[in-house]
Amino acid sequence: MSSISATPSATPFISIAVRRRFVRRNAWGLSIYAILIVLFVIEKLVHPGLNAFDIQTLVIETLPLALAAMAQASVVLVGGIDLSIGTMMALVNVVAARWMVNADAKQATFDSIVIILGTAALGALTGFVITISRVPDIIVTLATSFVWYGLALYVLPTPGGGIPFDFANLVNGELWGWLPEGVFVLACIVLVVWLPWYRSRLGLSVYALGSDRMAAFLSGVNVARTRIAAYALGGLFVGMAGIALLAETSQGDPNSASSFTLNSVACVVLGGVSLAGGRGGLLGPIAAAFVLNIIRAILGFLRVDPNYATVIQGAIVVLVVLFAGVLALRRRK
Amino acid sequence: MSATAPASSPTVEAGPGRIAEFQRRLSDQPLYALAAILVILFVILSIISPGYRSLHSVSSTVQVAAILGIMAGGQTLVLLTAGVDLSVASVASAAAYLMAQNNVHGAFAAILIGLAVGLVAGLVNGIGVGVFGVQPLIMTLGIGAILGGMLIVYSQAETNGAPVVPQVMYELGTRTVFRYIPLDVLLVWLPLSVILILGLKYSGLGRAIIAIGDNPVACRLAGVRSWQVLIVTYVISGGLSAVAGMILGGNNNAVDLQLASSYLLLTVAAAVIGGTSVFGGSGGYAGTIFGALILTVLDAFLTVINATEAVRQMLYGLLILLLAWAYARLAGNT
Known part of the structure; x- marks a missing residue:
């Protein structure tokens, strides 16, 4: 279902039918990567001096959105939606900035682990409240978004704090002089967190629940635990x-x-994840995050007013979903 | 959610106890529960700050609630079709800003321009959702973002000078008649409420709106032209958002690019607290009226206890959650 299954155990004897099915199932995910490559070529055309530094900047700017899109996709796949992603990111941002302002890289790493486990616990709490209260996801996460924002304001009312340079460099630096470490980090996260999850029973339950909650419930999927x-x-x-x-x-x-809440939803949709749940993966949304930011970069090289860039970005999102609608209509006929 | 809840089927009675009986009555008449919550909140507010125990403060609360109530009216209709309109805040801000910017051409033209913004945005949303079958969430989100960006570009390019709210809108947003009846309630919210409540119940369009949210497949098979109904619904939502935005501009007697941005999530909250299901097909506008009033009193409450912005936001979120939770439990509205 996701473009993760792009490695069907690499046997050379895959039948044409299987390959066709793979292309058909992942058509959207594959095309978003194709779009990404086309956009890279366009960027190179409008800015011939494109170099490793520009790519590096793009990766650094995209990493937060890509991760936010992965967060949104995890929730959307199970049939939910999380409107609190932006403010929870803000909460993480200010807590980390206060803790790490005078820390060394080792301390900062420890703090990060604590924070990441903490947000996972907050996420679980959100899921727990949704499950036991039977209040729709959109309302619960809407309410918690206020709570996280209030906490963030309480922790740090005005901008401040900081992050140790060598720790930030773990994601801002370059590997072997050419590979932006952000890409490396994303790949690691996908391999270490997402792949095992996707392959596990739990991952299967997520897709089952997202596709048809009643059917999943009747086939013995633990609905509460999975959500x-x-x-x-x-x-x-x-x-x-x-x-x-x-x-x-x-x-x-x-x-x-x-802005991350709404942009993460845009990435999820552009990345081929159905908002109804159960269809798509995490690689599509990651590519979509790069697409959105590369469009911004291209418009920047073209010296377009950044405000127009917002309009154009929004228009592209709308046109893409309209196009998908047209495709769906034609398929139905 | 309802799909997972075989236990919540309406035929199952949860025992003969008084609580079950009470719950059954509440789920028959959810408005009583909402009215009770509203009264309790108001009593608490009056105890903490005796200054609120006056007709005057009731009047000004309702005056402010009208803005949220009008905006949430469109949201309620959209939610009933199993959609959501996330462009309401951008539409309201844009309508108010364009109205104030075009006041030089006369108040009437300015208000028409503001209204047109809402209707056009609603039309585009409606075409996307109704004709192309785009998910309402992403369609309205995108249109809202485009509109917000265009508004910034416009505000930098315009040459008419500083925006001025038309006098008539200022009066509509701030004046009262017979001392206690706010003008915006008398002229806009009250007639609108009557139209929406009766229209949803008795008009063909209103019934089609609820039917589409309840069961789109059955609607299609029954020959309902869903796409037309959806377009009209989103156009109404856009129009009402524009009206609310312009009244908000009048109430503040000032406009800015982010005028109504805090209203976006409140419109959804008002409708849901009022018992409209985000899955469509059940609910109505009467509940939303109470939802808007409750949220406005809640806001006043947080102002009265003199909370910092941080505490305010936290309490606001927690109270919305608790209200939705209590309501879901009491009225069995899951």
């Missing part, structure tokens, strides 16, 4: 996203992350 786990996974990614944001801006700000 709570999905929100916990989302919280885990939100923690990482908040720290990545701090690494990018190197200053804590309770208002810094407000």
Whole structure:
């Protein structure tokens, strides 16, 4: 279902039918990567001096959104939606900025682990409240978004704090002089967190629940536990996203992350995850995050007013979903 | 959520106890529970701050609640179709800003321009959702973002000078008649409420709106032109958001680019606290009226206890959650 299954155990004897099915199932995910490559070519055309530094900047700017999109996708796959991602990122951002301002890299690493586990717990708590209260996801996360924002304001009313340079460099630096470490970090997270999850029973339950909750319930999937786990996974990614944001801006700000909630939803949709749940993966949304930011970069090289860039970005999102609607309509006929 | 809840099927009675009987009555008449919550909140507010125990403060509370109530009216209709309109705040801000910016052409033209913004945005949303079958969440989100960006560009490019709220809107947003009846309630919210409540119950469009949210497949098979109903619903939502935004501008006697941004989530909260299901097909506008009043009193409450912004936000979130939770429990509205 997700483009993760891009490695069907690499046997050369895959039948054409299987390969066709793979392409058909992952058509959207594959095309978003194709779009990404086309956009890279366009960026190179409008800015011939494109170099490793520009790519590096793009990766650093995209990492928080990519992680936020992964968080949103984890929750959307199970059939939920998380409107508190932006403010929870803000909370992480300010807590980390206060803790790490005078820390060394070792202490900062420890703090990050504590924070990421903490947001996973907050995510689980959100999922727990949704499950026992039977209040819809959209309302619970809407309410918690106020709570996280209030906490963030309480922790750090005005921008401040900081992050040790060598710790921030873990994601801002380059590996072997050319590979942006952000890409490496994303790949590690996908391999260490998402793949085992996707392959596990729990991952299967997530997709089953997202596709048809009643059928999953009747086939013995533990609905409550699966939903709570999905929100916990989302919280885990939100923690990482908040720290990545701090690494990018190197200053804590309770208002810094407000745009991430809605942009993460946009990435999830562009990345081929159905908002109804059960379809898609995490690799699509990651590519979508890069697409959104590369469009911004291209418009920047073209010296377009950044405000127009917002309009154009929004228009592209709308046009893409309209196009998907047209495709769906034609398929039905 | 309802799909997972075989226990919540309406035929199962949870025992003969008094509590079950009480719950059954409440789920038949959820408005009583809402009215009770509203009264309790108001009593608490009056105890903490005796200054609120006056007709005057009731009047000004209702005056402010009208803005949220009008905006949440469109949201309620959209939620009833199993959609959501996340562009209401951008539409309201844009309508108010364009109205104030075009006041030089006369108040009437300015208000028409503001209204047109809402209707056009609603039309685009409606076409996306109704004709192309785009998820309402992402469609309205995108249109809201585009509108917000265009508004910034416009505000930098315009040459008409500083925006001025038309006098008539200022009066509508701040004046009262017979000392205690706010003008915006008398002229806009009250007639609108009557139209929405009766329209949802008795008009063909109102019934189609609820039916589409309840069961889109059955609607299609029954020959309802869903796409037309959806377009009209989103156009109404856009129009009401524009009206609310312009009244908000009048109430503040000032406009800015972010005028109504805090209203976005409140419109959803008001409708849901009022018993409208985000899954569509059940609910109505009467509950939303109470939802808007409750949220406004809650806001006044947080102002009265003199909380810092941080505590205010936290309490606001927790109270919305508790209200929704208590309401879901009491009225069995899951």
